[in-house]
Amino acid sequence: AQSVTQLDSHVSVSEGTPVLLRCNYSSSYSPSLFWYVQHPNKGLQLLLKYTSAATLVKGINGFEAEFKKSETSFHLTKPSAHMSDAAEYFCVVSASGGSYIPTFGRGTSLIVHP
Amino acid sequence: KAGVTQTPRYLIKTRGQQVTLSCSPISGHRSVSWYQQTPGQGLQFLFEYFSETQRNKGNFPGRFSGRQFSNSRSEMNVSTLELGDSALYLCASSLVEGFNYGYTFGSGTRLTVV
Numbered sequence: 001a002q003s004v005t006q007l008d009s010h011v012s013v014s015e016g017t018p019v020l021l022r023c024n025y026s027s028s029y030s031p032s033l034f035w036y037v038q039h040p041n042k043g044l045q046l047l048l049k050y051t052s053a054a055t056l057v058k059g060i061n062g063f064e065a066e067f068k069k070s071e072t073s074f075h076l077t078k079p080s081a082h083m084s085d086a087a088e089y090f091c092v093v094s095a096s097g098g099s100y101i102p103t104f105g106r107g108t109s110l111i112v113h114p
Numbered sequence: 115k116a117g118v119t120q121t122p123r124y125l126i127k128t129r130g131q132q133v134t135l136s137c138s139p140i141s142g143h144r145s146v147s148w149y150q151q152t153p154g155q156g157l158q159f160l161f162e163y164f165s166e167t168q169r170n171k172g173n174f175p176g177r178f179s180g181r182q183f184s185n186s187r188s189e190m191n192v193s194t195l196e197l198g199d200s201a202l203y204l205c206a207s208s209l210v211e212g213f214n215y216g217y218t219f220g221s222g223t224r225l226t227v228v
Contacts, residue, residue, distance in 0.1 A: 032214040043118070043204055043219030051214060090157065092213075100212035101170050104157035 002027040004093050006105035014113045019078040021108045023091035026072060033074040034092040034102075035065055044090065050074060061085070086112045116141065118207050118220035126226045132193040135223045139186050139207030145169075146188040147217060148180060151202040160203075163188055164211035192225075200227045 007022040025031060032051045036044040048059025055067040065076045074091060091105040119138040127133050139146050147162040147170075159172040163182035180190045186207070192199055202224050206217035 036219075041221070043221045044206075045219070046216060049216065094213040100214055101159050101162075101172065102213040103159075106156045 002029075002031070002093050002095050002103050004091050004103050004105040006089075006091050006108050008108050009106065010109045010111065012111040012113065013081045015083055016080050019076070019081045019085065019110065021076040021089050021091075021110065023074045023076065023105060024072055025074060025091070025093045027093055027095050029095035032094045033065075033067060034094070035059065035063070035074075035076045036090045036092060038088045038090065038107075040087075047076070047089075081110075081112050083112050083114065086110055118205055118218055120203075120205050120220040120223050122223060123221070124224050124226075126228060127195050129195055129197060129227055131195050132191065133195060133225060135190045135203055135205075135225070137188045137190070137205030137207075137220060139188070139205075140218055143207035143209055143218075144186050145208040145211045145217075146182055146186065147206050147208075147213070148188070148190050149204040149206070150174075151204060151222070152198075152200070157204075160190070162211065162213075169211050195227045197227050199225065201225060 003026045005024045034049045035047040038044050047063050048057045050057045050067045058064045063078050088107045090107050092102050094102045121136045145164045148160040151157045161180050162170045166182045177193045182188045202222045204222045206219040208217045
């Protein structure tokens, strides 16, 4: 069994300030973890993924995430928010030892103020 | 390089009817998966096809079905539509099967059941 909890439904930041989107997971197997972004009326775009290599994962557009097994967390960060980062962000878990069916978090809406 | 193409983009159907959605994957991609996105349930995995065979299926009733053709294009069918089937249906493709290897999503088909 696996699950994902995105701890904040909305996060509001000012342009140029750091971004932190929180994600906790549970999985019976070694997990693969992903962050996707969805802009309005668009599909999902992969930001980054963790698949049991380095625990600090760098993605596109300056985003990165750290896999912490002891805390079962995979938080997404960015040093400086840009207006174009405003979107919905989804944390996803897929179990490498299971059937690879992904489980999505409920999403975090990132709001960026000028 | 063309992305994942879903047609139509928008669809309005009457309760009780059936509907077919189409997905053309990125050239060379052999795996196609489908997802339902609603405000109430979030993003949920429907099924995955690889080389014309269903590999995985999510927890949806039998009214939801799909198939994949020899050119990797896929269709999803929903029979006896219910109001609750109103959703954004997303298709994603990948070179190989399994969510762990990275999927590219289309922009989706927004289905409204009235």
